[in-house]
Amino acid sequence: MIREHGHAGIGVAALMKQAGLTHGGFYAHFPSRDDLVAHAVDRMFADSAALVSNRLDTDDPRDGLRRLIDDYLSDEARRAVNKGCPLPSLTGDVPRMPPGARQRFAVGIDAFRTALEQAFTAIAAPEPASLASSVLSEMVGAMALARALDDDDKASAMLEASKTQIKARIGL
Secondary structure, eight states, X not given: OHHHHOGGGOOHHHHHHXXXXXXXXXXXXXXXXXXXHHHHXXXXXXHHHHHXXXXXXXXXXXXXXXXXXXXXXXXXXXXXXXXXOSHHHHGGGGGGSOHHHHHHHHHHHHHHHHHHHHHHHHTTOSSHHXXXXXXXXXXXXHHHHHHHOSOHHHHHHHHHHXXXXXXXXXXX
């Protein structure tokens, strides 16, 4: 729900109802709404890290990078706002999130960037740390902008252009 509505767009009662629990049961699981948001951010990044690891854990790091870029910038990922990486959905909300959630968001960004840096190091790409930051920024930005478009064809074309340009820039 947080991916779809932002952290401020959900109430405890609605969230607990979707989880099949009572509003009163919330406090048996979390001391505060802020704690819930922080744990939700952790969970979103854990899911995202599993996807990244699944794509990059391969004998051929070039193939892993291709798969990651293609999957991340796919129309399926664009349509699945409630799943996958929280970066395109929530980056704009982070400044308004509670401090614990902001801190966990920063950890998630760094983990994704580090995974890319390791993959770029494995393929002997020049300046792997800088490249990882740039590629991550472009992928997140492309997905966020594609999701903002009402026209499916234009959104798909934006993702395709980003995939092509990123892979060309890193020699894939």
